[in-house]
Amino acid sequence: MKCYLCNATKFIKRKGQVRDNPDLKILECLSCGLVALNSHDHVRAGHYENSGMHENQNQIMELWFSETAEDDQRYSLSNHLYWVSRGQPGGHKEWESLNSPDLNDEYAKALEKIGKSDTIIGIFEKEN
Numbered sequence: 001m002k003c004y005l006c007n008a009t010k011f012i013k014r015k016g017q018v019r020d021n022p023d024l025k026i027l028e029c030l031s032c033g034l035v036a037l038n039s040h041d042h043v044r045a046g047h048y049e050n051s052g053m054h055e056n057q058n059q060i061m062e063l064w065f066s067e068t069a070e071d072d073q074r075y076s077l078s079n080h081l082y083w084v085s086r087g088q089p090g091g092h093k094e095w096e097s098l099n100s101p102d103l104n105d106e107y108a109k110a111l112e113k114i115g116k117s118d119t120i121i122g123i124f125e126k127e128n
Helices: 061-068 077-086 101-113
Strands: 011-013 026-029 035-037
Touching: 077 101
Parallel strands: none
Antiparallel strands: 011 026, 026 035
16 A cells, blocks of 8 residues: 555554444554555445435535534644645654644634645545
C-alpha cells in the first residue's frame, strides 16, 4: 500500500477498529501522518446510503453531511505554517514549540468561522 498523499510505504497501525468490518486496519503514514484504512474494497456505489448507519433512514450522504457534519481540525497552525514555508509535512512535530492549547483552539475556531478544515473525507483512486 502507498500513501495517497506522499506515496510513502511505511505505516503504523492505529488503535481502534472499523465497526462493520473489524478485519480492516487503521493505518497512519509515517511520512506525512495521513490516517487511512488499509483497503477500500468494501466501498461500492450506494455503500454509505444503504449501510444502515443512520437508523435505517433513506438519506443521501450529502443531506446527512449538511445536517450533521462538524469541522475537525487535526493539525495545528505550526503544521500548516511548516507546509507553506517548507512544502513538507511534520510541522506539528518540527515546530512544536509554537503550539499551545489556546493558540490551537483559536486557530480551529478561526477556520471554523470560514468553513475550512484540514480534514477531508473521501476516497480517491488513480486512473491507470
